[in-house]
Amino acid sequence: AQSVTQLGSHVSVSEGALVLLRCNYSSSVPPYLFWYVQYPNQGLQLLLKYTSAATLVKGINGFEAEFKKSETSFHLTKPSAHMSDAAEYFCAVSVGNFNKFYFGSGTKLNVKP
């Protein structure tokens, strides 16, 4: 069975500080891993995805994530938070022929001025 755990339903950082959003997954086969962002009253937008080509994946808006197989983790980071980063972030794993996704419960990022 696949599952995704996001530690911390709310994370608050100051503008300019490091952003770290945690994601751990369980998968019996090599997964595809994704981070999506959701701004208020909008759908989900892809930030980045891991597909085994490289363990460090760079995404949009300065975000990146590192795949660590030994830790079954795919944490999202950004060196310097911006006010516009305030949103909800979802980690997801995809397995199987039908490209089913399993989502974490989400982390709301608050950026303080």
Added chain:
Amino acid sequence: DVKVTQSSRYLVKRTGEKVFLECVQDMDHENMFWYRQDPGLGLRLIYFSYDVKMKEKGDIPEGYSVSREKKERFSLILESASTNQTSMYLCASSSPGSGGLAKNIQYFGAGTRLSVL
């Protein structure tokens, strides 16, 4: 750009009504998905479809049905709406045959916020 369009952003319905949520994608994607999103629970898969007239139950199909008569359109049906179906509903599509950067990505609509009174 891939576009997934959900017909309504906001809907208010009464208990017992039959409700249709419509989703259209313009990228000839084989796979389409319906999720509901509730605070603290993330996105939960209701139904998905991998081809016209084909459907599979997701994790929470009870109280819902779906229809896919054309490749571009995937409808979610609440046969008799109940207050516990008040939620945000998100549609997504993907193409397993896409290569490169598009492979395995799900593209989402803006969502329909449904209130059942």
